[in-house]
Amino acid sequence: MIDRIACVLAVALLATGVDRIHAEIPSTPKSAKGEAFVPQPQLAKIASLGFDSLASDYYWLQAIQLVGGAVEDPSAHGYTIGRLVDIVTQLNPHVGHPYRFAAIWMTGSENDVRFANELLERAIENHPSDWRNYFYKGFNHFYYLAEYPEAADELEAAAGIAGSPAYLKRLVPRLRSQSEGLEVAAAMLSELHRSAPGPAARVEYEKALDEIETERRARMLDDARERFKKRHGRDIEQVEELAVGPKRVLRELPPEIHGWEWMLDNRTGEIVSSYYKARYQVHQHHRPGLFTPSAKTAKTNVREGSEQ
Amino acid sequence: MTTEGREVVRVEGLVKEFRPGLGLRAKRVLDGITFSVQENEIFGLVGPNGAGKTTMLKTLMGLIRPTAGTASILGHDIQESGFRKHVGFLPEVSYFYDYLTGVEFLDFYAKLSGVPRADRPERIATLLGWVGLSHAGDARLRTYSKGMLQRAGIAQALIHDPQIVFLDEPMSGLDPLGRKEIRDLILRLRSDGKTVFMNTHILSDVEMVCDRVAIIVEGKIRYEGQIEHFISSDQQRADVVLANVSAELASTLEERFRAELRDHGQQVEARVPEKIVSDLLRACLEAGAQVLSVTPVRVSLESIFLETVEETTHAREQEGL
C-alpha cells in the first residue's frame, strides 16, 4: 500500500516538473518571429500535399495571431501579414475575409498598401460579386494613395453590385471631382465601422471617425476665427475668445470630442485639439513620412482589429 | 499390404534452387528428386533436418516453383489449382488467424474449399472431435497451446474430406498421448481410403504408421521402398557371444555361416542372420564351444538412416579432399 502511494506521488511530482519545464519553453507563434519563417507560396502549395485548404487555414491562424496580440504593432508587420495572406489565398483563393484582413492591416507603407491591393485584386477575381473587395481597394486608393480616379473606378464598380449601400453612388462623383475628402472619408469610415467584425475593430474605427469629427469642428472654429478677425480687426490669442464677451462670434465653443480643449498651435498658429496637438489631413501622403512609425503613432491609421 | 493402386503423386527429376540474392550463388536444395506415392498408402518422406523435406512439400503444394523437373498430384500438374479441393495440407509451422475461434477457423476453411453450407456445422463438429478439440471450439486460437494449434491445423487439412493429405511433421509439438491420437487418426484415414503423405524426422513414427518411405538426404532421395523391407526377417540379425572357440570353428563360422567375427580375447562375437542362429548354435555346441549370449540385432530404419546419412557425409568429405 505504502509503495503504491509512493509511486503515485512520484509520478505526480515528475508530472509537475515536466509541466514547469514545459511552461519555460517560449510559445510565441512562429509568425511573430517575422517573415523569415514564411515560405514561398509555391513551396507551401507543394508541401501541403493536397491538404491545401488545411495549410491555408494554418497560415490564416498564424496571420490572425499577429494581430491578436502576438506583436505590439500589427501594421508594422504589414509585409509579414501580406506574405501570410498571400499564401493563404494562393492555397485557397476561395476564402473571403483574409483578403480584407490584409487590406486593413497592410497600411505601414506605400508598398504594403499596393501589395494589399494586389491581394484584393485576387479577391475580386475569385469573388467578382462581392462589392466589399472593390470598396476596400477604392478606400486604399483614396485614403492612403490619394489616387482619386482609381478610387472612383473601384467605388463605381462596388456601387454597381447588388447589395452594396446606396450612398456609394453619391461618393463616386465627389471623388471624380477631386473635391475635398473629409465627407468621403467620413462616409467610408462609417461603412467600415458599420461592418466591423467586432467591438475591438469598431473602437479603432470610432477613433478614426472621432478624428474626422474633430477636424470638422476645428474647421468650424476656423470659420469663426475668420469672422472674429473681421469683427475685431485682430486675431484671437486664445480659442476661448471666440465665445466670450458681447462681440463673441460663437455662442459657445463646440466641445472637444474627448472632453479635452481647443488650443492654438505654437508653431503654426492653427486651432488644434489638445488631444491630437495637430490638424488632421485626409490625404496623409501629403505629409512626408506618413508611412513611417512616427506617423502611425500620431494615429493616422484606420484599423479593424480582431476580438482576441 | 498395399494393393498396387494407381499413382497419386509422381515427382520426376525435381530441382529447386534458392537464390539468396542478386549475384549470390544459388543454393541447390532439391537435387533431382524422383519418387511416387500410391493410392491409399501412408507415405513417409524421411530425412534429417535441412534435408529438403519441407521444400519438397512446399513445391508439391505450389507454394514455391521448381527450378526444373515435373510433379503431379492426382494426375494434375502442380501448377494448376483446380484439383486442390481434393488435397489437404498441414504446413510445418502452423500460424493461423489467432483472432478466430476454433469453430470460425474451421468454418473459414470449409467455405474456402467449398463445403456446402448445410454440411459445415456437422463437419466442423466431427473434425473437432477427431483431433480432440471439441471442448475448445469456442475459444480463440490465440489461447491455444502449441499442441492444440497442431491439432487445429490437422483438422483444417481434413475439413473438406480430401483424397490425399500432406502433413509436414504432424507429430511435432505433441505429447506422447497426442502423438498416439494423431497416429490413430492417420491410420483411420488410410482405412477410409485416403492417401497420406507425411514428412518427418522422427523414425519411430514412421515405423509405426508408414507403408512406404523415401529417405532424403541433402536434397537427394537415397532410398525408396516398403517399410516391411526393413523389418523383414531376412534383414534381422543376431549377435552371438561365444567362448572356447577353436581356430577350426572360427573358420567354419566365417565360411559356412558368413558370420562377422570380432575377437575379444577370451570371447568371440559373431553377427549372423537371425534365421540361421539355431544352426549356428548347434554347430558351436558340437564343436565344444560355450554359448554366453544370443542378442537379436534390430536393423531398424534408424540404422539404415544413419548409414545413409553417414555415407553421404563421408562421400562429401572425400570430395572435399
Next chain:
Amino acid sequence: MFGRIATIANNTVREAVRNKVLYALVFFAVLLIGVGVLLSTLSYVEQERIIQDVGLSAIRLFSALISIFLGVGLIHKEVDRRTIYTIVTKSVARWEFLIGKYLGLVATVWMQVIVMSVAFLAVSYLTGAPIHAQHFYALLLTAGEVAMLVAIATFFSAFTTPMLASFFTGGFYVVGHLTRDLKQLGSQSDVESVKTAANVLYRLLPDLESFNLTVEALHGLPVTPAEVWFPLLYGLAYISVVLLLGSVVFHFKDFR
C-alpha cells in the same frame, strides 16, 4: 470464385474489427474533427469553414494513414506469418486471395470513413455549419481515393516488405497529389525531354488530386457531374490495372 473472394474479404474485415489499434485511430480522427471546433475559435471569421476544413482534412488524412498502415502489411504479413499456406493450397487461386484481401481492406477503411463522416456531419450540424451536396461528393471521392491507396499498398505488399511498401505507397501518395503541379512545371520547361517526362509521369502516376473536392465542399462551389464520376471511373480503372499487375507478380512469387 466469388464465394472464396467474399470469404477472404469477410475474414479480412473480421481481423480488422477485432484489432483494437483501429479503434484508436478512428477515435483520434473523431477527436481531431472535434479539435477543429477549438481551432476555429482562434479565428474570428469563417469559423464554420475552418471547422469543416479541419474535419474533412482529418477524414482524408486518417483514412489515408489507415489505408497505408494496414495496406502495406496486407499480403506480406500473410506470407511472412505463413497464414497464406493453408489458403492458397485450398483451391483458392492467388489472384482470388489478393482481390479478397483488397476488397476486405477497402470495406474496412470505408466503414471507418463512414464513422468519421457521421462524426463530421454531427459536428457540422451542432456548430450550425452548412451542409450541402458538395460535402457528400467530397466524402464520396475520399472513399474513392482510399480505394486507390489500398490498391497501391496491396500491390507493393504483394512482393515487398511493409517497410519498403510504406515508403513506396507513401511516395505514391505524395506524388499523386503533385502530378498536376508536375505537369504544369513540365509544360513550362523549354527542354523537350523534361516536358515529355513530366507528361509521362502525370499519366502514369495516380492523379489523387482529382479526388480532392475539399475546397468545393468548404465553399459550396459548383461541382459538375464529370468532376465526381470521372474520378471514380478513373479510380476503378486504375485500381483494376494495379491489382492485375499485383496478381501477376504475386502469381510468380515463391513463398519461402
